[in-house]
Amino acid sequence: HSVTFFHPNDPKFRRLVESTGLAACTSTEYESEANLFEFMKGQVDDDSSRRPDVIVHDFFACDARDLADLIGVPSIAIFPNLAVTVNPFTGSSSAVLWKIWCGLAIPFLEGTLARVLWTKRNFDRFRRG
Numbered sequence: 001h002s003v004t005f006f007h008p009n010d011p012k013f014r015r016l017v018e019s020t021g022l023a024a025c026t027s028t029e030y031e032s033e034a035n036l037f038e039f040m041k042g043q044v045d046d047d048s049s050r051r052p053d054v055i056v057h058d059f060f061a062c063d064a065r066d067l068a069d070l071i072g073v074p075s076i077a078i079f080p081n082l083a084v085t086v087n088p089f090t091g092s093s094s095a096v097l098w099k100i101w102c103g104l105a106i107p108f109l110e111g112t113l114a115r116v117l118w119t120k121r122n123f124d125r126f127r128r129g
């Protein structure tokens with residue numbers, strides 16, 4: 001098996017891949033203005049040996065999910081955990097604030113964010129035809 005990372009051509013992404021011990025993996029850079037869907041599609045078109053078994057992608061990389069749909073492979077989305085990553089009550093001893101944050105605010109924020117990104121994905125799909 002092999003792993004290929006698709007990331008913008010900014011050197012900070014290359015350093016991040018290398019710093020995590022994944023330097024042996026294939027790292028494929030694309031222009032940050034480029035359409036990720038078209039770029040990734042060009043990497044697997046006409047070469048079944050390069051077709052991935054699965055695509056693991058960031059929740060915000062809707063184009064990667066669309067490519068998985070197109071080529072018929074499963075996709076795994078890494079969804080941000082807002083309750084942990086965006087937590088204004090870190091170090092707070094108030095269990096009530098934490099319950100309000102996790103029980104009300106986070107579901108609302110995650111639901112809103114998901115709908116905004118799905119709208120973007122649908123708009124991108126519409127433009128692609």
